[in-house]
Amino acid sequence: MTDPAMLIAEMGRSARTAATSLAGLPTARKADGLRAAAAALRAKAPAIADANAQDMAAATERGLSGALLDRLRLDEGRIAAMAAGVEAVAGLADPVGQVIDRTTRPNGLELSRVRVPIGVIGIIYESRPNVTADAAALCVMAGNAAILRGGSEAVHSNAATHAALAQGFAAAGLPADAVQLVPTTDRAAVGAMLAADGVIDLVVPRGGKSLVARVQAEARVPVLAHLDGINHVYVDASADPAMARRIVLDAKLRRTGICGAMETLLIDRGFADAGALIVALRDAGCEVRGDDHAAALVPGLAIADAADWDTEYLDAIASVAMVDGVEQAIAHIAAHGSHHTDAIVADDPAVAERFLTAVDSAIVLWNASTQFADGGEFGLGAEIGIATGRLHARGPVALEGLTTYKWIGRGTGQVRG
């Protein structure tokens, strides 16, 4: 088989050529390519579903957890959603060429900052085959070439999805190598991507802790980090009990396998309905592990151990801690959170604003479910992921996060002198 470093270098050269071409394309040409890709996804939906069935069967045989199987599944509805997502991206405002700001200096030099594509984006992902389409659409619409490296468990789904996309792009006259799929599940290919400084401009890892840890340990290219979501909902004493219950149940149980799911519930000791809230969560099918104060409210409640507060369950399990007001909630989140998404349920605006200001997470929400942590829900179209790092882009990353900018100065002969 091909040496992984040589493979990535060759894919990178093709990607660079494609990126240079994509960077100069007008919005309509990119959008047409995405619409053609969406049409191809729909036309090839049966083939994609068949490929996914192969992956699901293998994954079931290997005993993957329910959450992981849910991530892997591509049924007809999800394929249709994937195509609709690609089309939605085609309809978004093109960030490339946008003037961020413009100024004329006292010497007459006209300066503007203009958005430009980043270049070549590497996406390293696991489990969710829909990333293939989401990432392709976002990268191409933002004028970037993409090198996709999906997980071995989704190999057939990814190949079928990529084939459909490539067919659509080709039909619309986009560069053939605008989106490439690494044609091997050899893990050394990941290493080669991470070492490809100057070849790949940005790597976006999407996956579990071990993948992200590997990427962060090895990467010699810039990384947009997508760590886990140890997300909290804090229910303040001032919260409306019905709203608190609705938000907590949604945040935990709507989909347990997504990074925006609540993992830890913090309840103000002054919240009168604490016991009923915990029981409601348990009655809805969630395994609840409480601290001693929570257990005192709900007889028979399992006791959380120290590791629970730092665990992303991605399943119908939640830890529950009783806290003394918003400051203790903020402190708990600072100690145990992952800077992803945290929410407060409160009627008191002063308490809510204190939480929104002091909690240092990519997304902070007041009286809304953490499951809104999603590029689509934020109006960004499909997302590459939720960035939990602090630089370049934070929270849901979509088109704008896949661009950078350049300074353009127009003068009339100015010198510093």
Added chain:
Amino acid sequence: MTDPAMLIAEMGRSARTAATSLAGLPTARKADGLRAAAAALRAKAPAIADANAQDMAAATERGLSGALLDRLRLDEGRIAAMAAGVEAVAGLADPVGQVIDRTTRPNGLELSRVRVPIGVIGIIYESRPNVTADAAALCVMAGNAAILRGGSEAVHSNAATHAALAQGFAAAGLPADAVQLVPTTDRAAVGAMLAADGVIDLVVPRGGKSLVARVQAEARVPVLAHLDGINHVYVDASADPAMARRIVLDAKLRRTGICGAMETLLIDRGFADAGALIVALRDAGCEVRGDDHAAALVPGLAIADAADWDTEYLDAIASVAMVDGVEQAIAHIAAHGSHHTDAIVADDPAVAERFLTAVDSAIVLWNASTQFADGGEFGLGAEIGIATGRLHARGPVALEGLTTYKWIGRGTGQVRG
């Protein structure tokens, strides 16, 4: 002596506490701190000049080049400029709290992106002691704590400058550890900073290739890369000869030791005054190394070798290549440039716009000197540096580049359902 990792961990803890405090300070408090620091720099100017004289004497003895000595020098004028720079930053708009954008989703969820400080910034720099004041001012005004690690050649200058700043900050009631200077020139301290993942949120290296190479090879923390400036001026056939001469001489010779200086001159073969332009550069005291076509125009011109096209001289030396129009200039810059600052001199707007679009550099200029590549000249106040990477911030990095953002969502009980 203290273990460097322990030293940095301890400085990091103090910095984090200071950063949390700084993040919540109103603009006026931060600005007062900077003004007090500027006053302290002025009051302590003689002490700073004395300290710098020690460093200059040692550097001269060690035979540092003229360009490096120029970078190291802190005369009265430069100390005054440093203080004025700190004051200028105090007068800039505070990015913290700025709402980047705001939207209401169809479900009523109000979303906004709000600028917040990055947290703890590590600055690793060489030679230029004015970075101590520039970096401190910018970090603090943007609500960040700073850990500064200057070069051993400027150790006295940096300590005296830092002492003045700290005195000013303390007088204005800013956190004592808002800006810390690593109290050792042990190179292992740099390694400890680069390994301080979770302690330092961003490292900004400012220095020569070997420093940047080390930082990029070792860093486990995000890096805002400041590579060298292999900057080009392309003189198109349509250029006004007098303007071309004025811009080329300024770009190369105004200050040869700064990263915005021109290193390579590209002249369109259709530019009638090519020979006279090269002679003017030589007559102004610049050593010129030309390709064969340039040498054919100017008898006795030294011939450039392959390495010249990839060299940042930082001295009164320039390479000159003749090219066939703007496309060849673009190709030369793509092959040899460092994505820093490149300029075109041209009367033809179509040619100029093609250059501005196709040259993939942080700063592209039309009819202006590359020496404008400077945060102050761009109206940003003092700069941390010119970023040649593609992510987070590009070109001159000042206050905005030292912030990130968070998403704040305000709802009325919304769930995904």
